[in-house]
Amino acid sequence: MLRLTEIKLPLNHDENAISAAIIEKLAIIPEQLHNITVFKRGFDARKKADIQLIYTLDIDVDNEAQLLQRFAHDQHVKPTPDTSYTYVGQAPDNLAERPIVIGFGPCGLFAGLILAQMGFNPIILERGKDVRERTKDTFGFWRGKALNSESNVQFGEGGAGTFSDGKLYSQVKDPKHYGRKVMSEFVAAGAPEEIMYVSKPHIGTFKLVAMMEKMRANIIALGGEIRFNTRVEEIHTEDGQLTGLTLASGERLPSKHVVLAIGHSARDTFQMLYDKGVYIEAKPFSIGFRIEHEQSMIDECRFGRNAGNPILGAADYKLVHHCSNGRSVYSFCMCPGGTVVASSSEQGGVVTNGMSQYSRHERNANSAIVVGIDPERDYPGHPLAGIALQRQLEQKAFRLGGENYHAPAQLIGDFLLGKASTELGEVKPSYTPGITLTDLAQVLPEFAITAIREAIPAFDRKIKGFAKADGMLTGVETRTSSPICIKRGDDMQSINLKGLYPAGEGAGYAGGILSAGIDGIKVAEALALAMLAQVKS
Known part of the structure; x- marks a missing residue:
């Protein structure tokens, strides 16, 4: 397939305009063009009286090799890149340890989902309630009822992004197309298919609520475990290695591989991590x-x-x-x-x-x-x-x-x-x-x-x-972004506590639903590779 970029058409163009533009651009006959997929559609509104739609298109066409040679110096005619997602590995059947994900916002969601899809059976801990109960608490607060400090816009399934515009665009560099993985999982969970191609996709709160429930069910079906109303009270370390967690209930969970995806408002957890010696910088x-x-x-x-x-x-x-x-x-x-x-x-x-x-x-x-x-x-x-x-x-x-x-x-x-x-x-x-x-x-x-x-x-x-x-x-x-950064190295682990994977907006590595989801995927991959290397050794 070929990818054509910067195909500009009038706002109210007819249904044949796209194919006509392709045929003119490539100087081909109509019979050579077989299929057109809109990869991206944006618009240029700088001239309000003449707003232009701008398309990125993937096309099936005869003589692709010849066309690529003819347009070798045209940056707007290239082979269609492979944007499919490839897992970095699969967990062995005898894996004894289960990774833990703290937080079930967009970052924790995708960290948990990827780990579940690779067979690592993650345990996901969320201090707030499931999204339906959380929605009742949040809407109740807006109607004048008491604030629930563990179930609100900031805390609960879906994270702060659930009660937002649901924007799904970001300026982060994404050479491995993780953003497409995020989008495709959202569509599979019920998001409008248009989020795959419009330039500024968004979902909105009510759609996000139903999507979260479907994605949660998927994680559980794949072997993951999700615990709501579960706050982490303390982390345990030994010689610079994370060894486990103690929950507010008093239960202790052993694990040497923990994703920290707590969002930008978990101030008590930030304090606990600082008190335990985890390296944190102001940002x-x-x-x-x-x-x-x-x-x-x-x-x-x-x-x-x-x-x-x-x-x-x-x-x-x-x-x-x-x-x-x-x-x-x-x-x-x-x-x-x-x-x-x-x-x-x-x-x-x-x-x-x-x-x-x-x-x-x-x-x-x-x-x-x-x-x-x-x-x-x-x-x-x-x-x-x-x-x-x-x-x-x-x-x-x-x-x-x-x-x-x-x-x-x-x-x-x-x-x-x-x-x-x-x-x-x-x-x-x-x-x-x-x-x-x-x-x-x-x-x-x-x-x-x-x-x-x-x-x-x-x-x-x-x-x-x-x-x-x-x-x-x-x-x-005041909650535009996290006021701290929990520094991590190239291996995605805390620079002074092995086994702790700071991730997402709360740790200073994302700024919105899409970038948080992308960071969750990156951290899940790094954690999975570390666990697989540990098994081999």
Whole structure:
């Protein structure tokens, strides 16, 4: 097969346009072209009146070798690469030890799935509940019920990605096509097939819930074991080698091969690992607010008269501004047609995040508008100092919101003028259980407030209406990424504790569902190879 890239066609092209473009590009007759598969479809909306679809196509065609020779200097005509997944090995029948995976978010899910598919019968430990029970707890909290600190947006089957926009794109380099493995497993579990080819695939919360249940059942059918409501209390080591775990129940599990995929909010586990001597470094993360506008305004700004086209869907954006005070402000986790959600996992703290359903049909667009911070400049002195900073800001937001998990909020115009808001405008806040209008300058450090006040008008020059006076800001956004990195070597093991495989977003090696899934596969492969080498020796 041949792969053709950068095939550009009008947004509303007819069904024969793709084959016609291929025939023209290759200068062949129609009878030579036998099959067309869309590998990727994106779009170029820089000219709103003339939006172009951009295709990557895999085709079956006569005389492939001759065509490759003729187009040898054309980077857009190449052989179709093999993107199929190949397992690094299979566990022997007499394998005595079972690997353990701590955490059942996207990273733990794929680490456990790959290990199960290779016959290693992993034990997966998740401190939260299964996805159905977790959904009840989370939606209950949003409706004003008590926060369950072990079952919420951050903890439980599916991880933080379950209550999100379900974005499945990433900028990580993926030469072995692990991302295709992630996507294909999602499709097998019920995700829309379009995620295999659209340029910015997403799933949405409700679809993710059902998919998690199917993938869990698959792992169990392959010999894996999954334990919910199971928190790791302590790790055990001997001469630099991990030897096992003790659970909060008191049960001890022996294992010399453990994947640590705990997500970015397991602060008590981070503390335990640090106390046990596992090498941890502080890393940069970001803080800020959620910003909300009417989705129709974003659609109009991005797509013009093509707003509402079903191929384009709800418009998104990606913005960055380098401020005069040396800080950078950028949009993060943009959720078209979504809602701002309460993402607290600790009592007495308010945390915001964004979520969309697959349809992206809600009235508002939202994204985080955040300021990058650096440990050497902003929280020096201790590897876990970033956690202390997060907690401090979340507790401030809790107090300012009324100490009832309502989020402090402010109209954009009032924020820019430096005065507290007292009434809403046209943009209705989507955060539940509710908001308290106030002055958000009291929540974040002065450098962050100054930077965001400079950035919003700059963003308005790119998206007209972004600084609209009655747009909403809701605080506080602190869980953009893990504030720590648990350093690992080329063998994917902790640099000072053999047998511990730090992985995913919590350990500092991923930033979203797709990259976390990819990292889970990489770590599972490294662990499997280590166990197979141990058997041979």
